[in-house]
Structure formats: C-alpha cells, structure tokens
Amino acid sequence: MRYFAAIVSFAVATAFAAYAHLLPEFLVQLRDPNLLGGPLFAALLKAFGYAFVLGLCAVLTGAAMLLAGYRIRLRGAGSTYVALAAVLAAICITGRFGVSLDPVGWICAAAFAVLLERKGRAALAGSLALVLMWSLVQGGAPLAALLALLAFAGAWIDGRRFDAQVREKAIVAAGSIVLGLLQLHAAPWHAYGAHALYLDSLLPGAQRDHLWTGGIGINMLGFCGVLVAAAWYGVRRRGRSADALQFFALMLLAMIDARNLPYFGLLAAPIAADAAASYYVGERAVPIAPFMGYAAAFAACAFTFMATIVSTEPKVILWPEAAQQPAALMQRLAADRRAHRVLCEQPRWCDGAHDVFSNLRDLVDDRAGWADRASLLAQKDAVDTKGAWRSQLARAGVDAVIAKSDANIVALLTQTGWRAERSDGMRVLLIPRRTQ
Amino acid sequence: MKIAIAIIAIFCARFLMGAWFYAGHDGDLAWQQWLGDYVLHQHHLPHHLGHETFTAPGAPWVPQEWAFSVLLAWLDAHGRFAVLAGLSVFAAAASLALVAYRSHRRGASTFATAFVTVCTGFAMLQAFGVRAQIFGWLFLSIVLLVLDLENEWTFLGLLAVALWANVHASALIAPAVIGAWAVGTWIEDRAWTVRVERNMVLAAGSLVAVCLTPLLWHLPLYAVNLETSAIRSAIAEWQPPDLLFPGLSWGLLPLIAICCYFGIAAPRERWRDGMLFALAALIAGIAVRHIPLAAMIIAPMAAQRLSSSVPAHSRINAVLQEHVTQAFVYVCSAFVCGIVILNLAHLPQISGVTLPKKAIVTLATVPGTHNLYCEDFAWCSLALEQPNLRTFLDGRCDPFPARVWKDYLAVERVTPAWARVLAHWNVDSVLVSKTNSLAQALALQRNWHLFYHDRHYEIFVRDDVQISQARVH
Numbered sequence: 001m002r003y004f005a006a007i008v009s010f011a012v013a014t015a016f017a018a019y020a021h022l023l024p025e026f027l028v029q030l031r032d033p034n035l036l037g038g039p040l041f042a043a044l045l046k047a048f049g050y051a052f053v054l055g056l057c058a059v060l061t062g063a064a065m066l067l068a069g070y071r072i073r074l075r076g077a078g079s080t081y082v083a084l085a086a087v088l089a090a091i092c093i094t095g096r097f098g099v100s101l102d103p104v105g106w107i108c109a110a111a112f113a114v115l116l117e118r119k120g121r122a123a124l125a126g127s128l129a130l131v132l133m134w135s136l137v138q139g140g141a142p143l144a145a146l147l148a149l150l151a152f153a154g155a156w157i158d159g160r161r162f163d164a165q166v167r168e169k170a171i172v173a174a175g176s177i178v179l180g181l182l183q184l185h186a187a188p189w190h191a192y193g194a195h196a197l198y199l200d201s202l203l204p205g206a207q208r209d210h211l212w213t214g215g216i217g218i219n220m221l222g223f224c225g226v227l228v229a230a231a232w233y234g235v236r237r238r239g240r241s242a243d244a245l246q247f248f249a250l251m252l253l254a255m256i257d258a259r260n261l262p263y264f265g266l267l268a269a270p271i272a273a274d275a276a277a278s279y280y281v282g283e284r285a286v287p288i289a290p291f292m293g294y295a296a297a298f299a300a301c302a303f304t305f306m307a308t309i310v311s312t313e314p315k316v317i318l319w320p321e322a323a324q325q326p327a328a329l330m331q332r333l334a335a336d337r338r339a340h341r342v343l344c345e346q347p348r349w350c351d352g353a354h355d356v357f358s359n360l361r362d363l364v365d366d367r368a369g370w371a372d373r374a375s376l377l378a379q380k381d382a383v384d385t386k387g388a389w390r391s392q393l394a395r396a397g398v399d400a401v402i403a404k405s406d407a408n409i410v411a412l413l414t415q416t417g418w419r420a421e422r423s424d425g426m427r428v429l430l431i432p433r434r435t436q
Numbered sequence: 437m438k439i440a441i442a443i444i445a446i447f448c449a450r451f452l453m454g455a456w457f458y459a460g461h462d463g464d465l466a467w468q469q470w471l472g473d474y475v476l477h478q479h480h481l482p483h484h485l486g487h488e489t490f491t492a493p494g495a496p497w498v499p500q501e502w503a504f505s506v507l508l509a510w511l512d513a514h515g516r517f518a519v520l521a522g523l524s525v526f527a528a529a530a531s532l533a534l535v536a537y538r539s540h541r542r543g544a545s546t547f548a549t550a551f552v553t554v555c556t557g558f559a560m561l562q563a564f565g566v567r568a569q570i571f572g573w574l575f576l577s578i579v580l581l582v583l584d585l586e587n588e589w590t591f592l593g594l595l596a597v598a599l600w601a602n603v604h605a606s607a608l609i610a611p612a613v614i615g616a617w618a619v620g621t622w623i624e625d626r627a628w629t630v631r632v633e634r635n636m637v638l639a640a641g642s643l644v645a646v647c648l649t650p651l652l653w654h655l656p657l658y659a660v661n662l663e664t665s666a667i668r669s670a671i672a673e674w675q676p677p678d679l680l681f682p683g684l685s686w687g688l689l690p691l692i693a694i695c696c697y698f699g700i701a702a703p704r705e706r707w708r709d710g711m712l713f714a715l716a717a718l719i720a721g722i723a724v725r726h727i728p729l730a731a732m733i734i735a736p737m738a739a740q741r742l743s744s745s746v747p748a749h750s751r752i753n754a755v756l757q758e759h760v761t762q763a764f765v766y767v768c769s770a771f772v773c774g775i776v777i778l779n780l781a782h783l784p785q786i787s788g789v790t791l792p793k794k795a796i797v798t799l800a801t802v803p804g805t806h807n808l809y810c811e812d813f814a815w816c817s818l819a820l821e822q823p824n825l826r827t828f829l830d831g832r833c834d835p836f837p838a839r840v841w842k843d844y845l846a847v848e849r850v851t852p853a854w855a856r857v858l859a860h861w862n863v864d865s866v867l868v869s870k871t872n873s874l875a876q877a878l879a880l881q882r883n884w885h886l887f888y889h890d891r892h893y894e895i896f897v898r899d900d901v902q903i904s905q906a907r908v909h
Contacts, residue, residue, distance in 0.1 A: 202680075212676035212721045214668065220721045227696060228714045234699020234741075244697055251696075255679040275699065385850070385873040408850035408873040415880045 037101045037137035053099060060103035064266055065089050067110035071117065072270045077277035085273035088229060091222035092265020095258065102262065105140035108133070110266050112144050116151045116172065116242075124168050128175040135179045142197055143263060145180030148173040150249055154242025198257035200367070205379030207347040207366045209258040219258050222265055227251075229272035233279045243271045327356070329429040332422045333400050334360050341396065345383055345403035349427070363398055385409055390416075401430040438762050439550040440536035442769035447557040448529045449773035451564050453780035455521035457787050458566040463814030465508065465566065466791075467831040470820045471499055472509025481650055485835055488819075490807045490826040491843075491861060497835035498651055498658040500605040504568035524566045527574040532557055534577035535732055538584055539739035546756040548742040552691060552735040559687025559731035562724075563673065568604040569725065575600035577732055579610055583617050583708075584736070586631060590638055597645035601655060607646050608659040609719070609729065615639040616715045620708035658834070663722075667833060667841050670813075670848070673725040683727045688720055691731055691738045698741035709737045792867055792893040793818055799865055799888065799895055800825055806901070809858065811848055811868040828863060850877050864898040 045053050068089050069082040077085075096102055108130060115127040127148070135141035152169035159166050201208035212220055235244045247268045254264040333340055334357035343363045344350035350362035364371045364379040371379075378392040382401075385408050401418070403410050405428045413430050414420065421429045459465060474482055481502055485495045499505070511520050535556050539549040564570060575596045582593040593614070600607035618635035625632050647653050668674035677684045701710030712733050720730035746752060755761050780786045792815050799806060800822040809828040810816035817831035829836050829844045836844075843861065847854040850873040858866070866884075868875040870892060878884050878896040888895040 210676065210678060212678070214674070214676045215664075215722065216718070220718075224714070224717045224721060227692065227717050228710070230699075231692070231695040231713050231717075232699060232701040232710050234695075234697060236697050236699070247696065248693060251693075252679070279699075385876065386871065406846070406849065406851035406853070408877075411850045411852045411854060412873060412877055412880075414852065415877060 037104055040137065041101065057099050057103045060107045061093060061097060064103065064106040064110040065093070067107065067114055068266045068270050071110070071114045072274040072277065074114070074117065075274055075277075077274050081273040081277040084229065084276065085270040088222065088225045088269035088272070089262075089265040091218065091225055092269065093262045094222070095217075095219045096262050101138050104138040105134070105143075106262055106266055108138065109140065109143055109147070109263055112147060113246075113267050113270075116147060116169075119165060119168065124172055127172045128179070131176045131179045140197070140263070142180040145173070145176040146197065146249060147246060147267070148176035150245040151242045154240070154245050157241040158239050197253055198259050199253075201257040201259075203371075203376050205347070205364055205376040205383070206371075207364075211255055211258045211261065219261055223254060223261060226265065226269050226272050229269070230275060233272070233275040235271055235275050237275065237278060243274070247271050328424055329402050329422055329427060330357055330360060333357075333429060333431070340400045341398050342400040342402060343379065343382055343393065343396075343398045345401075345407055345409065345427075347379065349402055363396055382409060383407075385412055399432060402427055403430070404428075437536055437540050437546075437549065439546055439756055439765055440540075440553040441533070442762075442765045443550055443553050443557065444529055444532045444536070445769050446772050446776065447532060447560070448525060449776040450561065450780070451525045451528050452521075453777060453786060454564050455524050455566050456518075457789070458521065458524075459517065460787075460790050462565055462567070463791055463812070463817040464831045466817035467820055468501060468505040468568075469509050469512055470817070471502065471832075472505035472507070473513075475502060475506050476509055476513075485832070488826060489828070489830065489836075491828050491840045492836050495835045495837055497832065498654050499832075500651065500655055500658060500834075501568040501603065502650065503602040504571065504604065521566050524564075524570045527571045528560055528564055531573040531577040531732060532560070534574075534581055535735045538577075538581055538736040541584060542736055542740040543743060543748075544736070544739035545743040545746055545748045545750070545753045547746050547750075547752050548739040550756070551742065552694075552739040555687050555690050555738075556728070556731045556735045557687070559683045559691075560728040561687070562681070562683045563728050569606050572600055572604040572606040573728060573732065575603070575607065576609070576613070576729055579613065580733065580736075583614065583635075586634075590634060591641070593638060594641045594645045597642045598648040601646040602649045605655055605659040605662070606729070608656055611639060611642040611646065612715060613712065613733070614642045616711035617708050620706075620711040623707040662834065665834075666838055667836075668723070670841065670845055671833070674723045676722065677720065677724045677727060681724060681727075683724065684720075688727050688731045688734070691734045692717065694738040694742050695734060698744060700737045700741055713737065790892070791815060791818060792890075794890065795867055795888050795893045795895050796822065796825065799867075799897075802887075802897075802901065804901070806865045806897075807861065807863045809844075809847060809861075809863045809866045811866070811872060811874050813844065815867055828861060848874065850874055855881065864901050866896045868894050868896065870894050 041053060044056065065086050069086050072085060073082050093106070112127060112130050112134070115123050115130060118126075131141060131144040131148075134144060148169070152166065152173040155166045155169040156162070162170075198209075200206055211223060230247065235247045237243055250260070250264040250268045253260040330342075330353055333342065337359060339359050339361070341361045341363060342350060342353060344353075344365070347362075347364045348366045350365040353360045353362045353365070363375050374392075375396060378389070378396045378398070381387045381389040382393055382398075383403075401409065401413060404426065405423060410420075410428055410430060418430045418432050421431045423429070471482070481499050482497060485492050485497050487493045508517075508520055511517060532553055536549050536553045539552055544552075560573070578596040579593045579600075582590050582596070593610075597607055597610045600610065614635070618632065618639045621635050622628075622632045646656055649655050651658075662668070679685055679689075695713060700713055701707060716730035716733040719726040756765075796808075796815070796818045799808065800819075803824075805824045805826060807828065808816060808819055808825050810819075810830070813829040813833055814831040816827040816829060819825040819827050820830060829840060843857045845851075846857050847866075854874070854877065865887070866874070866878060868878065870889065875894055875896075878894075879886070881896075883899045884896045885899060886894060887897040887901075
C-alpha cells in the first residue's frame, strides 16, 4: 500500500508541477509509426489524458530507480548504500527526465540488470522476454545486448571455464544480440533502434548532446558523483568482473552522448555504491523485510527528490505555446502544400517532420544513423558555413532552413536571396525568395 | 624513475618543437611583450586599457601575467626568445618529472610510474606552449610535492604559491587543493593533530600568498570573476572537454579509469587522495585548460594503486629494472626524440603556421588611424605596436566590458546584426581568415572591399577609407 501511495502522490505532484511541459521529441515519438511505444503512449494519452501519461513516466522512472537500488540490496548492501545509489542515479536522470519514451528504456535497463544477476532458467527466459519487449517499444534495446555480452565476458573471466553459469550468460548474450541487431536493422518490425546507444552522434552533422557544457551543470555533477564514489572504493571486485566492464562501457557511452547518462546512473551508480558496501563488509546483510517495505521507502525518497527537481527546474521546451515550439515554423512551411526539404540547425528540431507533415522532408534529424553520408556532410558544412556549403545545399534540394536567429547561416543566406519567412523569437524559418 | 625519464625525454622533444615554432602560433605573445615593455619602461603596472583600443579605453585591467610578460619582453629585447622557449620546456618537463617522483615516493612500481607519466604527458601535450600557465604546472607540482612530503619543508609551498600568483592567476587553484588536502587529513586523523594544524595553516597561508603580488586582492577577485565570465565561451581553452579531445581520452581518462577500477581512498582510508580526486574530476569537466592540472593531481594516486595489480616484483617490473632493458629503452627514446624533431620540423601544422603580421603591417602603412576588428581577437595583439591602429578587442581580452564582447561575438559568429555592429563602432578594417563565414559575408557587402590577402588571411576595408596605394595581393 505504501508503495502505491508513494507512486500516486508523486504522479499527482509531478502533474501539478509540470503540467503542459512536454519534450518536443514526444511529439515525434507519438507519431512515429515505426515505434510501438509511440502508438502505445498515443493511445494512453487519448484514453486517460496527459496527466496520466506524465504520471506514468514518473512511475516508470521511480520504478527504474527502485530496481537499481534493489539490485544491490539483493547483494546485501545496507540501506545507506542503496540510498547513495538512488541519489546518484536520480541526479544522472534529472537532465533527461520528462515525458518521453526514455523512462521505458530506463526501467527495462534496470530490470535487465537485475535479471542478469539471477541464475536459473526462469531468469534466463525472463531476460530474453524483457529484451524482446524492450526492442518492441523503445529504441534502446541494443544496450541490453551490450550488457549481456559484458555479463558473459565477466562470468567467463571470473570462472575461467565454460561452466553452466557461463553458458547461461552466453545464451542471454546471444539472444540479446540477435534481438538488438534485429532492432538495429529495422527488421522485422521496422522499429527504430538506429541510434544504437547514440553512437551515431559521433557522425559529422549529427545531433550530439555533450556531457560537459561548461560550468557546473546537473549532468556533470551526476557523472562526477558516480566517478568519485567509484574511485573512492574501486569497482574491482573478486568474482564480479562484469561490474567493472559494465561500469567502464557505460562511462564511455555517457561521455559520447549525454543521452546515455541516465543509463550510466541507473546501472553504474549501484555498482559504485556496492563497492562502498563491500568495503564495509561487516555491514552486509541479507534483505529480510518484505519487498514492498523497501519499495515504499526507496520510491518515496526518489519520487520526492525528482518531484522537487521537476517543479523547480523545468528543463523542457514549453508546449503547446507556439513561441517556443519549432513545430510552429514547420506548420508555416507545410502550409503551402508544396514539397520542401528542410535543414534544421539542430537536427533534433527536424524530428518527425516527415511523419507529421507529409510534404516536408528533413535533411538530417535526431536519427543520424539513418542519414546518408552526403546529407550529414551537407548538414555539417552548412551549419559551420564552411566549404562549398551553398552548392551542397542546392544538390541536396534544401529549400528551407530553420536556424537560431543569430546563427551565421541566417546572415549569410539573407544576404543572398533568402528571406526570413517566420520567426518564433528564438529560431527563424528561411526560404529562398523564389519559393514565396 | 629511469624508464620515466626516458619517456619524459620524448615529451621534451615534442615540447621543444612546439616551443620553437610557438611564436608563429599564438598572438598572445605580442600583447604580453607589449605589456612587458610597458612595465620595463614605466616601472609600474598599467591598471587601465589605453587608446590602443577604441572600444574600451579606460576600462580597468588586472594584468595578471605581468611577471611572465616582463621576462618575455626582457629576453626578446636581448634577442633571447629561445631562452624563454627553453624555460617553458623545462617547466613542463620538470612537472612531468615531479609526477614521476611523487609516484615513485608512494611506492609505485616502475611500470606504473612510467604509465602514468605517459598519460600525464598526453594530458599536457595540447595545452603546451610558451605560455604563463606552463609555469603554473611546475608550481602546482611543487605544491603537490610538499603536501606529499608532510615535513618541515611544507611551508615552502607558500613561496611556490606566491611566485605562481605573480606568473599566472591559475594560482587560485592552490588554496582549493591545499584546503581539500587539509580537510582530508582532518577527517583521517579525526582530531586536531599537528599535521592537521600544519595543513590548515598552509591552506590559510596560501590564501594570503595569492595576494602577494602587485595586484594584491584584485588578483583573486579577477580569477573568481573569470570563472563565471561570459567571455569564456569565446576562448578555446575555456571550452568544456570532450571524449574526442586527445588530452582527455589519452591522458586524463586512463588515469581516472585506473582510480575507478582500483579505488584510491578506501584501502588505507586516504581521504586526502579522495578529496583531491573529487576536486580534480570537477575542475577537469569545467574547461580543457584544467585537464593537465587534473592529470598531475591524479597520476600518483593512479600509479600507487596500479602497483597493487602490477607489483614491483612482477615480471614486467623485473625486466624493466634490468640494465640491458634500461639501455635499450634509452636508445629507443633517443631514436624517437630524433624522429619527433625531424618530423615536426617539417609538419605544416607545427612549422607552417604564421600569424597575420604582414597583413597588419600592410594595413598600418595606410595613412590615418584605423579601427581594426580581428576575427580572432588574439591577432589584434599584433596591432598594439602600430601607433595608427586601434583594436576592437585584442588578446588582453579579460578587461574588455561585456557589451564589447557581445558585439565582438555578434560579428565573429556572423549574426544578422554583424554589419550594424561594425557600423556602430565605426570599424573601418576587418582582418579575417579566408575560409571562415565572416570573409564570405564581407565579400558580399557593397560598402566593403578586399584590401589585402595572402594564403591564410584577408583584410577588408570600408569603401570610405583613403588608400594611397594599390591594393595588396
């Protein structure tokens, strides 16, 4: 009862604090027919309303944190260390927290990590079922393949022979890789998994969220917090090589793109906290209280913390206020019913343009992994206004540009026959004069 | 240590080539020399910008690198720039040597000491130059050494901090480092012991020591303001690090990974190391210029813990301690040094880079006083010695007010307001790189024309500028 009370109270608090705040990506995910999670959220939105979906995201996030804490509680870590893991994970999540499909990926990752630690056929079957479900609803399933592969490698290193336990890990790894690769190659469900742990952000012209942005930010604090906790005690543990492998793999992923930071928090913070717990081995204890008891305590702490952050620091673009919404510029462009190819200075602004407006085609969107090399190069050169960027844009058929009002491409294009068709205060839509 | 010295020699060769050709890379040396000349002739520090700039004459200025500037001006006046370049190489090499020595003192094995020396060298590589902060590296190494020593020499650290403060404002990190160390000691001892008292006094003393400059308390105030200043977005070395930054990926990151794998604080409850690690991890994420500092702080801890996995009696360490192996390493080191020097001497990125000196001298020949905007503000430092050129913004950068910076960036980033800004400040000449956006934008403007161009640079002048000679190509 306490668990459900905590969930409901958090959902209500979050809905009150953050109502009408929405990630622009959500709009895209909602309309993306290739992603089963999108239609599912759309159906929930239609049937139960926005507050319900917002609450659901909060519940999924809280449950992911609960599972992250439960993972090391099962190893015998005391409540202090579980709380440490929860706090570090919550800080890492804060930067991406909001209404999107991300919480689905977070809870799947946390649950998968718990299942990976279990032995037996039930855990094996559960792991593969979870990866299957994950690959159907959200694009982060390749992470499961990576985690399973590292768990297998760790078990093999620890055992130094191919015993039954290693065989189990091998089966999970093989199954997860198959499912993850199927998702990557968009078959047979055409699910969008091409972001491949956001490794595609390293492509030129691709959307990339940097972990460090100058100064002291929440992402940096979360990342540093986990690093310091790990460095204090060390993640090297006898018989747990997989912990170290997963920690460093996730650390690199977080450094590649900050969108991976929540996964680092949820999966690596428990490892760091468990390292601390294992140092004070005298405080080890087998969990004796009922699961619901722990759940209520952890969920209440985590949810209250996140509700506070969400209420004081909305980190999403306001919607549906038109002045803050790049979709308004898209609507204006699409209104003439002619076909357009649009370049967005931030590839993310073009997310779903083609799905929402049938006459718009973007040059590059958030999913750089799908874009061809010429488009990526044209995007990069045009945004940098370097090289033969004008002819590259012409070759790519770009006849509309959405950029920040003070971007150099705006000044250079308006000098040579383009004009600002509309501005939303922060961004401007440019089109050539002849297309007016 | 012997293997580490062979490694340091290789980095020295790389540093040497960087220092040798550095004058062609960094426009900052021009304003530092100008400042040094000013101090040598006037016998006092300037406290305001003069009429060499037309956007902010009279703006208050804290010339924090005054000692380095005086040394530069004096050596340059005697035709001895090479001495300063050599001193910079020595400072970087000594910093690396002190990292190796601190690792050795902590009982690190030969392999571990060599490994962290390599990592620290990589962390330093990109930031190295004939610059004041390189001497800051040496002073930080000295401070960290006296903290490690924990004996009666500890208070020599205050002298190092005071000297450091006169060379570069990065000295402000010293009180944070010493303070974190002192707090760590206090937690470890769980009482007010002699060592805690000594470290606390040292921390308090370092706060005073950073004020022992002709700038007094203005230096710490300046440094604190700079940490939150908006101008940081325009300065490359103040940008946040990235995984693709070699100094991070090949230098600091392996050190952090070693610490995270083995753990640095718990084995003997070394809160001192834990506190310093936390500080280093935090500052490394703020700006790339902090990466070498973070590496120097973390490296000995990493070496110490790495030695628990690769102990002194392990095979690799035994092999590395054999005379034959050491001789072989030294021969290889000498060979690599030769290759580095020969290769870099002909590398266009090292030896082929030139500053727009000719462009600025050519503009100075045009009669009248000109208001010059430089796309890279450091280039305008070269104009300080030209009496008829006044700069929009130059390499002194810090004292220029926020509104000047805002306008500078509006032009440099070619925002829609760029032409208005140039008109507002009555700029009549603009120095640009040929490949950048601003050159494209100026070429399209009707009231501007190309006055000068060479392989890398172009100068555009406003049409109403009276040019008594033909355009220069």
